[in-house]
Amino acid sequence: MNDKSHVSLERRVCLVCGTHFDTGSILLDKRLRASMERYTTTGLGLCAEHQRLFDDGFVALVECDPERSGSPAADGRLKPEQAYCTGRLAHLKRELFSKVFNAPIAVDLPCVFVEPGVIEKLQAMCAH
Ligand SMILES: [Zn+2]
Incomplete structure (x- = not known):
C-alpha cells in the first residue's frame, strides 16, 4: 500500500x-x-x-554535553542540530539572564546552549 x-x-x-x-x-x-x-x-x-514562554520573556537554557556535541561554528555558536542535549532545561527571564551571565541577549533568541553544571549553579543561586 x-x-x-x-x-x-x-x-x-x-x-x-x-x-x-x-x-x-x-x-x-x-x-x-x-x-x-x-x-x-x-x-x-x-x-x-516554549513559544509561550518565549513570548513571556523567558529564554530557555538547554544543557548540552560538549563531549558529544559537534564542534561549534567559527563564531563559537553551536548549531542546534549538532547539540547533544542532556534533557536538562531551565527557563530564565531575559533581564535576569543578562545580569547572571553579564552579557546581553538578543531579543529574538529563544534558547541558549549551556554546559553541564551551569543550570545547577543557577538553581543554587536562585534558591537563596
Ligand atoms: Zn518545546
Whole structure:
C-alpha cells in the first residue's frame, strides 16, 4: 500500500525540548505527485509551550554535553542540530539572564546552549 500523498502536514522540531509538533500548515507538491509522507519535518521552531514562554520573556537554557556535541561554528555558536542535549532545561527571564551571565541577549533568541553544571549553579543561586 502506498500511503504517500501530494499533500503533507508540516511539522517542526522544537529547539528547546526536541518535540515534533504540527505547525498547522499543509505542504503541497507543486506537481501534485504523491511524493510526500503524511508528515514532513521542515526544520526547527518552537512548540506551543516554549513559544509561550518565549513570548513571556523567558529564554530557555538547554544543557548540552560538549563531549558529544559537534564542534561549534567559527563564531563559537553551536548549531542546534549538532547539540547533544542532556534533557536538562531551565527557563530564565531575559533581564535576569543578562545580569547572571553579564552579557546581553538578543531579543529574538529563544534558547541558549549551556554546559553541564551551569543550570545547577543557577538553581543554587536562585534558591537563596
Ligand atoms: Zn518545546
